[in-house]
Amino acid sequence: MPSALAAAGFVASALVLATLPHHLRVKNFATLSIIAWLFLYNLIYGIDAVIWEGNVDIVAPVWCDIATKVIIGAETSIPGCCLCLARQLNRIAFSVAIPPPGWRDRALEFILCWGFPVLIMALHYIVQGHRFDLIEDLGCWPAVYYSWPAIIILVLPRLLPAVFGLFYSTLTFVNLYRRRLAFRFILETSESPLTLSQYLRLLVMVVFLGLYNVVLISVSTYEDYDGNLQPWENWASVHAQFSYIGQYLSSEFTPQARLHIDIFWWAVPFTNLVFFALFGVGEEAMGNYIACYRLRFSLSMSQTRRTPNRNCTEYPA
Template sequence: MHYELPIGAFAAALLVLVPLPWHWRARNVPTLSIIAWLFFSNIMLAVNAIIWADNINITAQVWCDIATKFQIGATMALPACCLCLCIHLERIASVRQVRTTVEQKRRRMLFDLAMCWGVPIISMVLHYVVQGHRFDIVEDFGCRPATYISIAAIFLVWVPQLVVVALTLAFAGAALYHFFRRRLTFARHLQDTQSALTPGRYFRLMAMALSQMIWATFLTITNMVLTVGGGLRPWTSWADVHSNFGRIAVFPTVFIPETQWRWTYFIFWTVPLTALMFFAFFAFGQDAVKEYRAVFGAVRRIAHLPEKEKAAPAHTLPSFTRLPAPKRMSGRGASSDFGTHTDKTLHSKPQGDFPLTPRSTSSFGTSVPEYDARDYGDVHSLHKPASLSDALPPRTHDAHDMA
């Protein structure tokens, strides 16, 4: 038994759920749809690997009817979801739409739902045209969709996927073009469009879509070439293609050629690898780190674990503040606030006024000009007092004059 097959598929299904919370809060239909398709695809692969481990028994037929159709839809769902994502990214990067109204958001959500779920369902229905029998069962891998290899199968199964991939790459290229035109003001442009995206999130989504489409292009072309490499079957009639439709073909491992078995083994792992790629793009971003901290904090509170004390900084830089000027008595009275002196006070030289003390946020550059404005005569003497006693204010018994 190949224990790595169900374990790897279950692990991939769990990993793909990690970015779910912040995509759910963002109401991002394409990324939520990718998570759903990848999650259920991995779950179905894991269940198949468990049920048909070292056997080809014809069991769970209804399960196979559902699982095989879901596999057909999933091959179209990933390109369709990435296409919706790249269309949205291109619209944000361009200047065609500065603000998004509630009605436009609603129409966009309906379009995303139609593309991410409606198009895969249509591909499931069209697969019935070239479905020669019910399904196949491969030892260790479970049930697989059956396809009548013909010209019709090429145009109904593989060509639509390649068309969607090409459209996705075109919109991704247009989005990158708009970015390079506004690369210096791109962050401000995202704020002007009232988008929840940051430049980091934008590029993660773009990189994920591009990598998934390159990966999907390689898999689609390779699968099509290997499948039709043995030759095409003639399309005679609907009745001939669907004759004995209820038949279930079984393939034990001993009768599968070594090259074909390796390709089947590789195809199985493409779905967990796709989920791992999706996880890698979103598991280490700023949103993910915040989510991890929230989860760890909740676990710490539940387990009553002490919080880690923050270490005090080894070195601290001194800061400077300006002490309030001593209150000066005059005929009209004077204010104790340094910024509200009268003209007479400003032009009178204080006794023992020391400009800076080491407990502040004022800088030397903003303090010296204010003292230069006064009629002191020698400005340099303010910074280099002759002695400490000259720099300190005179002793007083008035509490209001204490510095």
């Protein structure tokens, strides 16, 4: 099982990274940000599964300090990126032509995709009751002091963008149905590299990630905070044992608790798999793979021609 965890993390990272050439050509900042965060998220999962396979030894505390903050940032950024995409798709659906993004749109994208997640990573320290937790086979896990400030700092910044993203997506679906013929003509006659197929796949991805986040955030919040909401007395009491590192073997969890943890762990690689299914096996993606292979083969052949044959006594002029 632990080896499967590590493989899932690394394979998921590779799958989402395989879609990068296509999205680089489209140059959508929000989509590129999703790729970056999902890649980091799963890479951390894979590395953790290798280091803490069958143990909870404190062997890389600085790594866990960094990794848990990145996990917090990724959990916040993905709903924000989806909200940006949902706004873009909704604006295109309601326009008579594909409007170029203005500086306000660019600023909002940067804030939701990177600025706000980094801020939440810093604010996490307010409700970080101790340094981090280590779970056997899974590795680093962010520590949270479950209280009403944690709901404000960690839950709402993830839940609200996901809800608003679903709202925009619903409006987009309704308008697309009403203007489906005119919308197809707009995409075909525009200079944008966005095609109807790509647009619909982006919309499906936004809806999937929106529902995924709303369901997982709601369920995890209920599981974590129901009957476990702790009183917020003061800063000193919350951070009294901040240097503590929790170490939890698999045998210490009840079957229900371990199932809960495993479901939320596997949900992240599954997200990458869905992302790859939408953007990594289409006609455009296959064209990119073929082009990359041809370029690599051409460079290899050029290098072979330039390299002298060391087994010969004479070299070509």
